[in-house]
Amino acid sequence: MSNRREFLKSIAVAAASVGVAGRFTYDVLAQAVAGRRQISIGGKRIKVIDAHAHLSVPAVGAVVKGTPFERNGNAAPNQVIGPERIKAMDALGIDMAVLTQQGAWWYGVPDRELARAVVKTMNEGTAAVVKQYPDRFVGMAAFPMQFPDLAAEALEDGVKRLGLKGGGISAGFLADKEFSAPEFDVFWAKAQELGALLFMHPGGDTGAEAHLRGKGNLGNTVGNPLETTIFLSHLIYDGTLDKFPGVKICCAHAGGFLPSYMGRTDGACVRQPDACSGKKRPVDDYFKTQIMADSMIFREDGLRHMIAEMGVGQVVYGTDMPFPWPVNPDTILNNTLITDAQKEAILGGNLIKLLKLSAT
Amino acid sequence: MKNRREFFKTVAGAAAGAYIAGRGVPALAQRGQGGGRGGARGGGAAAPRGPRKQISIGGKRVTVIDVHSHCTVDGVAEVVKGTPFERQAGGRALGTDRIDLIDSEGIDIQVLTINGYWWWEIPDRALADRVVRAQNEGLAKWVSDHKDRFVALSSISLQFPDLAAQQLDYGVKQLGLRGATIGGHVNGESLSDPKFDPFWAKANELGVIVFMHPGGADNIVKDTAWKARGDIGNIIGNPLETTYFLSRLIFDGTFDKFPNLKVCGAHGGGYLPSYFQRTEVACDVRGNAMCANKKHPREYLKSNIMADTMVLTDEGLRHLVAEMGVSQVVYGTDNPLNWPVPVEMIVNHSTLTNDEKIQILSGNLMKLLKITTPATA
Numbered sequence: 001m002s003n004r005r006e007f008l009k010s011i012a013v014a015a016a017s018v019g020v021a022g023r024f025t026y027d028v029l030a031q032a033v034a035g036r037r038q039i040s041i042g043g044k045r046i047k048v049i050d051a052h053a054h055l056s057v058p059a060v061g062a063v064v065k066g067t068p069f070e071r072n073g074n075a076a077p078n079q080v081i082g083p084e085r086i087k088a089m090d091a092l093g094i095d096m097a098v099l100t101q102q103g104a105w106w107y108g109v110p111d112r113e114l115a116r117a118v119v120k121t122m123n124e125g126t127a128a129v130v131k132q133y134p135d136r137f138v139g140m141a142a143f144p145m146q147f148p149d150l151a152a153e154a155l156e157d158g159v160k161r162l163g164l165k166g167g168g169i170s171a172g173f174l175a176d177k178e179f180s181a182p183e184f185d186v187f188w189a190k191a192q193e194l195g196a197l198l199f200m201h202p203g204g205d206t207g208a209e210a211h212l213r214g215k216g217n218l219g220n221t222v223g224n225p226l227e228t229t230i231f232l233s234h235l236i237y238d239g240t241l242d243k244f245p246g247v248k249i250c251c252a253h254a255g256g257f258l259p260s261y262m263g264r265t266d267g268a269c270v271r272q273p274d275a276c277s278g279k280k281r282p283v284d285d286y287f288k289t290q291i292m293a294d295s296m297i298f299r300e301d302g303l304r305h306m307i308a309e310m311g312v313g314q315v316v317y318g319t320d321m322p323f324p325w326p327v328n329p330d331t332i333l334n335n336t337l338i339t340d341a342q343k344e345a346i347l348g349g350n351l352i353k354l355l356k357l358s359a360t
Numbered sequence: 361m362k363n364r365r366e367f368f369k370t371v372a373g374a375a376a377g378a379y380i381a382g383r384g385v386p387a388l389a390q391r392g393q394g395g396g397r398g399g400a401r402g403g404g405a406a407a408p409r410g411p412r413k414q415i416s417i418g419g420k421r422v423t424v425i426d427v428h429s430h431c432t433v434d435g436v437a438e439v440v441k442g443t444p445f446e447r448q449a450g451g452r453a454l455g456t457d458r459i460d461l462i463d464s465e466g467i468d469i470q471v472l473t474i475n476g477y478w479w480w481e482i483p484d485r486a487l488a489d490r491v492v493r494a495q496n497e498g499l500a501k502w503v504s505d506h507k508d509r510f511v512a513l514s515s516i517s518l519q520f521p522d523l524a525a526q527q528l529d530y531g532v533k534q535l536g537l538r539g540a541t542i543g544g545h546v547n548g549e550s551l552s553d554p555k556f557d558p559f560w561a562k563a564n565e566l567g568v569i570v571f572m573h574p575g576g577a578d579n580i581v582k583d584t585a586w587k588a589r590g591d592i593g594n595i596i597g598n599p600l601e602t603t604y605f606l607s608r609l610i611f612d613g614t615f616d617k618f619p620n621l622k623v624c625g626a627h628g629g630g631y632l633p634s635y636f637q638r639t640e641v642a643c644d645v646r647g648n649a650m651c652a653n654k655k656h657p658r659e660y661l662k663s664n665i666m667a668d669t670m671v672l673t674d675e676g677l678r679h680l681v682a683e684m685g686v687s688q689v690v691y692g693t694d695n696p697l698n699w700p701v702p703v704e705m706i707v708n709h710s711t712l713t714n715d716e717k718i719q720i721l722s723g724n725l726m727k728l729l730k731i732t733t734p735a736t737a
Contacts, residue, residue, distance in 0.1 A: 208577075208580045208581045211580040211581075215611040215651055217642050221607065221639055225631070229596055230585065233588075233590055233592050233595070234590075237592070238589050257599070257635050261676065264671075264672060265590070265595060267699055268594070270699060270700050271699060275589055275590050275595075278589045298637035299636060299683070301679060301683060302635070302637055304679075305634070305675065305676075305682075309675060
């Protein structure tokens with residue numbers, strides 16, 4: 001609970017302190033310019049798609065009222081989708097965003113029916129936003145990983161009944177269970193069967209929170225990529241990605257540390273063969289096929305490095321909206337180390353193909 | 361205790377043999393004549409003696425210095441005999457097999473450090489001091505017996521920061537040691553805590569390198585999280601501990617207080633240099649970042665922070681150099697552990713210039729370690 005509280009608290013803090021926090025702010029919401037920016041590369045208009053955008057569904061509040069999760073149901077105002085979000089997207093030149101529920105607090109709901117009701121409300125709320133702005137959003141389904149069969153069901157319901165494009169997942173670390181444990185196979189099998197993209201976003205639960213306090217907001221700067229790194233490492237080393245080769249997972253924040261620091265993962269196999277007995281392929285193979293990452297690397301050489309390690313087809317533009325990070329599309333457009341074709345693939349081309357979206 | 365057990369277990373695991381997987385293949389294949397890697401590296405069987413490998417770049421012999429190696433010295437056993445620390449004294453004694461190893465790998469000069477850092481748990485100041493004294497005198501003796509091939513860094517009793525400063529001063533001035541080695545924390549405390557300032561002030565004053573080697577992030581992540589395939593307590597834990605350690609030194613303002621510090625993080629400096637963007641913008645975008653650093657984080661990365669080359673891939677090394685600047689990157693092997701770290705990874709690198717390769721292999725360290733004689737053998 002402390003983790004989820006921290007997460008929500010940091011959302012509140014981030015929302016409150018935009019413009020006063022830093023020496024320089026990257027406030028996406030405050031960068032509004034008149035009208036909708038249209039982005040072109042080499043004279044050709046391209047569709048810009050943001051893989052990493054947060055939303056909250058206020059209707060969840062009523063579902064958890066009177067339960068221990070009542071406070072989690074309070075939707076963060078800057079994550080409720082409405083004209084403000086559209087304005088922010090217009091200002092940056094984002095044509096479409098992939099909306100995901102984050103925080104994964106509902107993984108802690110012990111009651112099966114309550115968990116089912118929470119994600120149903122979330123997913124119907126997400127679908128309603130998509131219906132309201134069909135040109136601007138697609139949505140990802142939430143599901144309760146503490147009940148793997150129910151998670152599979154919720155993902156299927158989200159995709160088939162509600163038209164969502166996939167699902168959002170957190171590491172969760174449920175009572176020290178990793179999602180590579182066989183009990184979660186029913187979920188991975190369903191994701192594979194549906195061909196649904198999963199967007200993984202850390203939920204603030206690494207087991208390390210107590211030590212990541214202090215200056216530098218380390219719970220976020222270190223904790224978020226750490227959670228993603230642990231999550232992916234289990235799926236790789238335990239052979240989950242081999243068992244379910246059709247599973248595709250796009251990881252937030254440039255995929256955590258692994259895409260930028262991949263050598264040690266296979267280095268482990270040189271040092272200790274037994275440690276790697278559960279995986280079948282060299283580590284980069286997973287990153288070139290099943291693991292994707294958003295572009296939240298900010299630095300020029302960082303993005304070049306990710307493309308070199310993963311292949312450009314695995315990297316997709318992401319902003320973390322509504323949080324303030326330096327993620328203006330110009331950070332991709334102005335990168336001097338990558339080609340126009342790579343920029344186009346990252347800014348929209350890859351997701352147009354993968355999610356079968358209209359190119360215009 | 362758990363961590364030390366893990367540490368030594370790891371040593372045993374490494375001795376079990378070399379395995380060729382994925383991207384490690386070309387790297388390991390180049391080690392051919394080193395032979396006997398498994399056995400020799402575990403400290404047991406003797407490696408077959410071979411000729412000393414000599415490295416040249418552009419037709420010119422270059423000195424190769426390895427910043428990252430592990431050892432123990434025999435004299436410590438006597439000091440801790442009959443104490444709760446008795447069992448932790450040895451494990452990697454230096455002998456002719458080490459010389460054979462560095463000969464076969466083309467390493468001219470190896471920087472020796474003792475870690476595991478179990479002595480930081482010694483609450484008795486006098487005992488702690490005796491342990492460090494034994495370590496440092498043992499290192500100095502070995503170095504003195506093999507002058508052309510080794511230098512060493514001082515152990516320090518960092519649980520007593522004033523004593524640590526004295527030990528470093530003595531080690532450098534009296535024993536000829538070239539700097540200090542530390543872990544990412546002392547008994548869970550961040551080294552950016554002002555109580556450790558006496559040590560940092562001394563390193564700052566002496567202008568010596570501080571080599572930081574992690575111990576599996578036991579200060580950050582509970583042990584149970586690491587019970588999994590992939591040896592992730594090492595594979596993730598080590599770079600994590602280094603990332604956290606360097607983050608604290610940056611954000612807590614330690615580098616501002618002691619601007620001459622040169623802190624070299626093992627294993628490519630952990631995740632931080634390769635995944636720098638989040639650190640770089642934290643003070644700007646995170647409302648609760650409370651940053652105490654006076655300069656942009658990038659400036660510490662390009663001056664105070666150094667890293668060894670253990671990112672283990674050609675592209676990873678290119679990226680590391682692009683992010684830090686070539687002056688901050690130095691060759692490291694983790695000897696005698698079994699990693700794919702051949703000198704050829706630098707010598708045959710696909711994008712680095714010859715000048716850059718030479719800087720990484722020895723140029724940067726010769727200055728910092730005050731090594732004046734290039735290898736001639």
